[in-house]
Amino acid sequence: MAATIRLVRIGKKNRPFFRIVAVSKEKDGRGDVLEILGHYDPLPENITVDVKEERLQYWFGVGAKPSPTVKSILKKKGILIPPNVDK
Numbered sequence: 001m002a003a004t005i006r007l008v009r010i011g012k013k014n015r016p017f018f019r020i021v022a023v024s025k026e027k028d029g030r031g032d033v034l035e036i037l038g039h040y041d042p043l044p045e046n047i048t049v050d051v052k053e054e055r056l057q058y059w060f061g062v063g064a065k066p067s068p069t070v071k072s073i074l075k076k077k078g079i080l081i082p083p084n085v086d087k
Contacts, residue, residue, distance in 0.1 A: 003064035
């Protein structure tokens with residue numbers, strides 16, 4: 001089972017808010033998520049990123065790949081991404 005770590009929008013109109021989730025590549029990721037790993041609030045007045053780092057490292061360990069957006073968010077947050085994930 002190949003998994004992806006990606007964002008799912010749950011915010012209202014003109015008020016984006018995202019969940020960081022682990023989802024199977026075969027699913028669309030809106031309702032059938034494997035695990036919720038955190039939240040991302042992108043609005044400029046209060047940009048926040050909350051991530052369960054130990055669970056994120058678990059998913060990297062079992063072969064999950066982050067989407068490009070999640071990868072850049074994690075780099076800005078300072079969370080280490082294993083080198084084998086870049087492939």
